[in-house]
Amino acid sequence: MLSMDVFGELRRMNKRQVYFQFLNFAMIVASALMMWKGMMVVTGSESPIVVVLSGSMEPAFYRGDLLFLTNYQQDKIEAGEIVVFKIDGRDIPIVHRVIKLHENEDGKVKFLTKGDNNEVDDRGLYKPGQLWVERNHVVGRARGFVPYIGMITILMNDYPQVKYAILGLLGVFVLIHRE
Amino acid sequence: MEQDEPIKVDKWDQNSVRIALDDAAKKVLLGLGYEENFRLIDKRLAICTLAVVAAGFALIYDWLYPFPASRNIIIFCVVSYTFLMGVLTIYMNYCEKSIFLIAHEKDPIGTEPDVVWTLSSSMLKYDQYYTLNIERSSANEHVRLSSVRKSVGEFFDENGELHFDAFQPVVLNLHKTLHSDKKSQ
Numbered sequence: 001m002l003s004m005d006v007f008g009e010l011r012r013m014n015k016r017q018v019y020f021q022f023l024n025f026a027m028i029v030a031s032a033l034m035m036w037k038g039m040m041v042v043t044g045s046e047s048p049i050v051v052v053l054s055g056s057m058e059p060a061f062y063r064g065d066l067l068f069l070t071n072y073q074q075d076k077i078e079a080g081e082i083v084v085f086k087i088d089g090r091d092i093p094i095v096h097r098v099i100k101l102h103e104n105e106d107g108k109v110k111f112l113t114k115g116d117n118n119e120v121d122d123r124g125l126y127k128p129g130q131l132w133v134e135r136n137h138v139v140g141r142a143r144g145f146v147p148y149i150g151m152i153t154i155l156m157n158d159y160p161q162v163k164y165a166i167l168g169l170l171g172v173f174v175l176i177h178r179e
Numbered sequence: 180m181e182q183d184e185p186i187k188v189d190k191w192d193q194n195s196v197r198i199a200l201d202d203a204a205k206k207v208l209l210g211l212g213y214e215e216n217f218r219l220i221d222k223r224l225a226i227c228t229l230a231v232v233a234a235g236f237a238l239i240y241d242w243l244y245p246f247p248a249s250r251n252i253i254i255f256c257v258v259s260y261t262f263l264m265g266v267l268t269i270y271m272n273y274c275e276k277s278i279f280l281i282a283h284e285k286d287p288i289g290t291e292p293d294v295v296w297t298l299s300s301s302m303l304k305y306d307q308y309y310t311l312n313i314e315r316s317s318a319n320e321h322v323r324l325s326s327v328r329k330s331v332g333e334f335f336d337e338n339g340e341l342h343f344d345a346f347q348p349v350v351l352n353l354h355k356t357l358h359s360d361k362k363s364q
Contacts, residue, residue: 012186020220033238037253178198
């Protein structure tokens with residue numbers, strides 16, 4: 001794919017063909033987006049796939065594992081289950097185990113979580129003044145996992161240049177390649 | 180779309196080769212003064228644009244009213260997008276097929292209906308032969324079809340340059356076989 005050929009093909013394209021190249025790119029992005037949103041609806045979770053970022057759940061999950069979540073309201077969360085939850089004011093979801101659970105008659109629950117590999121429970125991680133995690137903080141429960149794959153995401157977040165470089169190259173390739 | 184330098188492609192990239200020949204055939208036919216008809220292409224662009232708009236709408240709506248609230252809109256958009264992708268696939272495979280040019284030969288006097296010329300092409304995978312199909316249709320007349328099958332080696336040199344002078348007569352000849360008509364030349 002020499003640069004000469006590439007610009008030659010570009011120059012030969014009329015307006016409609018150029019527009020179609022952009023549409024092609026947009027359709028690829030749209031397909032990925034639709035699959036992600038579709039998964040959100042099917043699993044009921046706002047983030048159906050998460051990457052384990054720390055070693056706090058070893059030996060169950062290691063840093064870089066990819067987790068598949070579901071967040072069905074009917075499923076009762078019980079002590080011993082692994083949940084993914086978010087703390088108010090922090091973007092990053094935490095993957096830990098529920099160790100204690102309180103439940104009201106009206107069904108309202110609150111739980112205490114702890115990472116298997118941590119010495120203490122998560123109260124140190126919660127918002128100041130927060131002692132329990134509630135149902136609305138929960139992003140989902142882990143249902144399945146794929147090891148190692150998440151390392152790519154971690155790499156791209158630690159070195160954003162890699163992410164932009166890869167995405168940039170893919171974008172350029174799609175925009176230029178005809179058919 | 181005037182071009183003084185010859186088209187140069189990667190001679191081993193079959194797709195580029197076929198596209199280069201398509202572009203050249205288009206140039207020959209449009210050089211006869213025919214007007215290109217974009218309706219087929221425009222319909223495809225419309226389907227794609229609609230699909231992208233559906234996806235974009237889902238994105239924006241979900242951003243404004245985060246997940247659980249946007250559930251129904253997302254379902255609608257995902258289903259619409261998938262449906263439109265299906266429509267696009269059917270359209271491209273059954274309506275557009277391998278057509279790359281539809282051109283109208285206008286009657287200079289303006290009394291006769293337009294003659295519609297359609298060009299399509301094909302190349303089998305890993306094959307050296309390029310097949311160019313031409314179709315001439317006009318109101319009140321039978322549709323006339325013809326095609327020519329040539330090795331791409333006849334038109335491209337070692338460097339991947341297309342020799343337009345070698346290709347042009349082939350296209351013109353093909354056109355002539357259908358154009359022969361009692362009235363016009």
